[in-house]
Amino acid sequence: MSPFDTPVDRSGTYSVKYDGRKAKFGTDDVLPLWVADMDLPAPECVTDALVIRAKHPVYGYTVYPDRFYDAIAHWMKHRHAWSLRKEAIVPIPGVVPALNFLVTALTEPGDAVLIQPPVYHPFFRLGKHHGRRLLENPLIYEAGEYRIDFDDFRVKAKEAKLFVLCSPHNPVGRVWKQEELEKMAAVCLEEGCLIVSDEVHADIVYPPHRHTPVAALSPDISDIAITLNAPSKTFNIAGLNTAYAIIENDSIRRRFETELKRYDLTMGNLFGIEALTASYECGEKWLEELLVYLRENIRFVTKFLAEHVPQIRPVTPEATYLMWLDCRGLGMDDEAMERFFVEKAKLGLNTGVSFGKEGSGFMRLNVGCPRATLEEAMRRLKGAMEEDV
Ligand SMILES: Cc1ncc(COP(=O)(O)O)c(C=O)c1O
Numbered sequence: 001m002s003p004f005d006t007p008v009d010r011s012g013t014y015s016v017k018y019d020g021r022k023a024k025f026g027t028d029d030v031l032p033l034w035v036a037d038m039d040l041p042a043p044e045c046v047t048d049a050l051v052i053r054a055k056h057p058v059y060g061y062t063v064y065p066d067r068f069y070d071a072i073a074h075w076m077k078h079r080h081a082w083s084l085r086k087e088a089i090v091p092i093p094g095v096v097p098a099l100n101f102l103v104t105a106l107t108e109p110g111d112a113v114l115i116q117p118p119v120y121h122p123f124f125r126l127g128k129h130h131g132r133r134l135l136e137n138p139l140i141y142e143a144g145e146y147r148i149d150f151d152d153f154r155v156k157a158k159e160a161k162l163f164v165l166c167s168p169h170n171p172v173g174r175v176w177k178q179e180e181l182e183k184m185a186a187v188c189l190e191e192g193c194l195i196v197s198d199e200v201h202a203d204i205v206y207p208p209h210r211h212t213p214v215a216a217l218s219p220d221i222s223d224i225a226i227t228l229n230a231p232s233k234t235f236n237i238a239g240l241n242t243a244y245a246i247i248e249n250d251s252i253r254r255r256f257e258t259e260l261k262r263y264d265l266t267m268g269n270l271f272g273i274e275a276l277t278a279s280y281e282c283g284e285k286w287l288e289e290l291l292v293y294l295r296e297n298i299r300f301v302t303k304f305l306a307e308h309v310p311q312i313r314p315v316t317p318e319a320t321y322l323m324w325l326d327c328r329g330l331g332m333d334d335e336a337m338e339r340f341f342v343e344k345a346k347l348g349l350n351t352g353v354s355f356g357k358e359g360s361g362f363m364r365l366n367v368g369c370p371r372a373t374l375e376e377a378m379r380r381l382k383g384a385m386e387e388d389v
Pocket of ligand 1: 036094096166200230243
């Protein structure tokens with residue numbers, strides 16, 4: 001029995017995943033397997049650090065201590081072989097807000113921003129919200145695997161000011177290989193396109209795959225790259241709204257910091273600071289155990305579907321606790337499929353089309369939960385299939 005097997009009751013904790021069900025699915029009776037946080041407890045050392053801090057009864061304005069920067073730099077060096085300057089680190093309240101501020105700081109209205117759908121849905125808003133044009137370089141799905149269309153990438157990167165890379169990729173679960181990153185970065189260097197690399201899933205990677213921070217590839221690349229990361233996915237602390245950008249290029253970093261100051265977004269969340277430092281300083285063993293557990297969850301779902309619901313074929317994730325399910329074998333259009341999952345199977349997953357039209361026929365399943373939750377989910381799915389026949 002793993003400590004992750006113990007169910008955690010999240011009711012009454014204002015969680016989006018549970019308390020947001022009615023708004024999202026129109027009903028509270030779905031098993032929630034959608035928004036990307038886990039139904040698993042954070043490392044004990046994180047809880048301990050928060051409890052100790054909570055016992056100090058003054059929760060005033062907070063500075064980012066040296067320890068915050070040291071913890072990030074050490075984690076990057078230790079886990080991702082990336083030696084970075086601590087001065088390059090800029091604290092931010094979240095990866096998604098930072099994506100927006102990068103777009104406004106580094107591009108002008110009418111400029112083009114490049115993304116690779118199917119991709120994390122907030123990337124699509126970067127165009128519409130700021131009057132920028134969105135260019136799409138759709139990933140190619142062939143024989144159960146996703147890859148980059150490099151010819152199309154070059155054409156689009158020529159026109160784009162900013163390329164927003166999702167590395168590892170949500171929702172398709174790819175860990176971009178060093179050669180793939182080098183090839184994209186070389187094009188961006190040649191075409192004068194800045195790279196914003198969202199690496200928030202970088203720590204949830206299954207061996208033998210290995211995450212390479214794109215900015216760590218060479219000094220030339222780090223000069224045009226902005227990396228966004230956080231311990232939020234890794235240690236399940238997304239509700240603490242604490243993330244960071246790594247920007248080696250001084251002039252780009254200053255432009256970004258100026259944008260943050262314009263909105264007075266420079267103050268930290270004191271619990272977020274505690275949790276980030278504690279998790280990076282003492283959460284590694286927990287993370288190793290988590291990776292083993294998540295991998296078993298992925299195996300369980302894969303085996304169950306192959307045996308009982310072969311119409312649904314999962315794309316094997318190389319990273320993330322999100323499984324991208326090819327449901328085209330169900331023979332339903334996207335609306336019917338959503339209704340089938342919610343109304344018949346009573347399961348709350350993200351629809352594939354919410355990640356762009358390339359996601360049509362797919363669903364995204366969050367396996368960051370106790371195995372028993374997935375057993376229940378699979379039982380419901382199988383039952384719904386049998387009923388549907
Ligand atoms: C690729 C990606 N980026 C960013 C986020 C969220 O980041 P934050 O909560 O720091 O805004 C998520 C959450 O699912 C994600 O999958």
